[in-house]
Amino acid sequence: MxxxxxxxxxxxxxxxxxxxxxxxxxxxxxxxxxxxxxxxxxxxxxxxxxTQVVNPLTGHFKWQAMTSTTTNAGEPLQAQIEPALDAYDRWTWSELESTPGVYKTGASDPIMQAYNLAVSQGRRYAFRVRLMKSGSGSGTFMPSDLAVAPYGWRNPAGGWIPDWNNTTVLNRFEALMSHLATRFDGKLAYLDIGYYGSYGEWHTYGIDYSLPAARGFTPITQSSTYRIVDHHLATWPNTQLLSFVANEDAVKRALNATHTYPVGLRVDSLGSSTDWDNALHTRHTASVQALIAARWKTAPLVAEYWGDRGTNSPIFATAQQQIVADHVLAVSNGNFGTWSSFDAANRAKALENGRTAGYRFVxxxxxxxxxxxxxxxxxxxxxxxxxxxxxxxxxxxxxxxxxxxxxxxxxxxxxxxxxxxxxxxxxxxxxxxxxxxxxxxxxxxxxxxx
Structure with missing residues (x-):
């Protein structure tokens, strides 16, 4: 031989x-x-x-910038050597279903358009569906037939706050997510478990339930929480799901569940020393904190920056410590203000955040x-x-x-x-x-x- x-x-x-x-x-x-x-x-x-090493589901992901209709509150990192290989968007319910049970299709379907664009660029795609944006802000982000009594109420700014526990609202949202699952299950990088709270992040910051207009309405109940989490688990069996950590019932239910892929975590306060620490280390009971702390060994933690903290804020230096200590897989390349507002040292630290997050095999x-x-x-x-x-x-x-x-x-x-x-x-x-x-x-x- x-x-x-x-x-x-x-x-x-x-x-x-x-x-x-x-x-x-x-x-x-x-x-x-x-x-x-x-x-x-x-x-x-x-x-x-x-040396920057670009691979899927590690380092930076492309944030909120797949379609021209997406509002991007921060510029993507302009100094990235290579494009990120994952793209992420957030969609409101009203963008996907304008009339009851009639979902956007073809050129009017924003998720399919964004997904196709991502794939054509060699990226994987991920998204979240939310029912509202800021708890104290204006705007209606539900289908019009659900933005009337008895399905919710309006805050002083005119923003529509859904009744999270209303059976019709729950049924219709589950129908929407089932429809999306038939098209995208098994094709995504990950899916956030959305639905509840400000920005779909499972907290009620900015929502004032003491207002007269809110009389008779409450935050989400445990039974409604379990219903939403369980529906995602059952309907998206071939997709990596991510749970927000703000709501203990939700994260406990998700992390204790059996799924093809152990449910990971989503935290949108990267760079905030107080909010990040509260979300991951101090908010919950000891047993849930233990679940969260160990999750990185089997499921991803994906993070988004805390938002625009002003010129040359220490957001990237703080984020670097958090990425290492809490084992962050991927970080957004936006939502930190404008790139031009940061000096060279802060820009270098932002790029270091992307190089540090995730895996790096040798x-x-x-x-x-x-x-x-x-x-x-x-x-x-x-x-x-x-x-x-x-x-x-x-x-x-x-x-x-x-x-x-x-x-x-x-x-x-x-x-x-x-x-x-x-x-x-x-x-x-x-x-x-x-x-x-x-x-x-x-x-x-x-x-x-x-």
Whole structure:
């Protein structure tokens, strides 16, 4: 049988179910040629920590900017080296259903238009559906037939506050989400569990239930909360769901549920030392706080900045500490004010936020025996995760042989069985995985790039 020589560690193809193909953080680099007898250890040069590595569901996501009708309160990061590979929007109910049971379709369907745009740009897409915006603000964001008594009330600014516990409102919202699930379940990066509260964030900031107009109305009850959470779980079985943490009944129900993907967390106060800490560390009972604290090991925490805090506010420096301490997977590239209002130091810290969030895999070394065509060989691989989270999507690590120089693909392995989801941040100690490569008998004896 011919002996196969190799020159180099090269490409690790990471495949996700949506059929996007992304490269890991290893660059092509020649290390030696050819291998002599015996096992040889390959140790690729690691990218510098300041090198931006763009992969799906890690680092920055494109925030509120997929369609021209979306109001973007902050500019996207203008200094990102490469575009984010995830895009996110928030939609109000009235944008999706103008008359009872009649949902927007075709060119008038904003979610499908945004989804198609994201996919055409090589991105994955995520969204939330909400019933209102600011609790003290103006505007009606419900279908017109539900923006009348007895389905809610108006605040002094003229804003419509829904009756969260009304059976008709609940039934109609569930019908909307069921309709959306038939079109998007299994196709999204994630879906926020929306519906309740200001901005759909499951808090009632700005809503004053002591007003005369609010007489007879209450915040959401536990039974209505369970109904909304359970409906998302049942209707979106193939989608990563995210729960806001403001409401204890909701987050406890979601995190204790059995789902294809353990429900993750959404926190929209990144960069606020008080609101962030309250949301994640002090708001809830001890048992729920324990659930929240451990969730990053199995499900993502996605965060959005706190909003415009003024010129050169310390929002990015505070966020950097929170990203590391609480294991944030992805952060918005907007909702912090205008990029031009920050000096160079703050802009650099904003970009550091994106580089730090999420996972960052490094193949530290591979022990490779002499390779022979037609035989199965065991490689011992040693990996680091320099990030702050694992990866939460199943990726298959595959190995390829390429022609030296031209880079022409000669052979690709099947999935090698390395479970990257098990690779938590490793610190200085790498995680080891053995890989069995069954080389084809027809492989010519020569040097290859691996």
């Amino acid at each position: 011919p002996r196969v020589f190799y020159v180099l560690i090269l490409v690790i193809g990471l495949l996700i179910p949506s059929a996007f193909i992304f490269q890991a953080i290893l660059a092509r680099q020649r290390t030696f040629s050819p291998v002599l007898a015996g096992t040889t250890t390959l140790a690729p040069t690691e990218f510098a920590p300041t 193949l530290g070394a591979v022990d490779v025996p002499p390779l022979t065509a037609g035989a199965t060989h065991t490689l011992m691989t040693r990996w680091h995760n320099r990030g702050v989270t694992p990866v939460y999507t199943k990726w298959d690590v595959m190995w390829q042989l390429h022609e030296p120089g031209s880079g022409a693909l000669v052979w690709t392995s099947g999935p090698s069985g390395i479970n990257l989801r098990s690779l938590l941040p490793t610190g200085t100690t790498p995680a080891s995985f053995s890989v069995n490569l069954a080389l084809p008998r027809t492989l010519a004896a020569q040097s290859y790039e691996l």
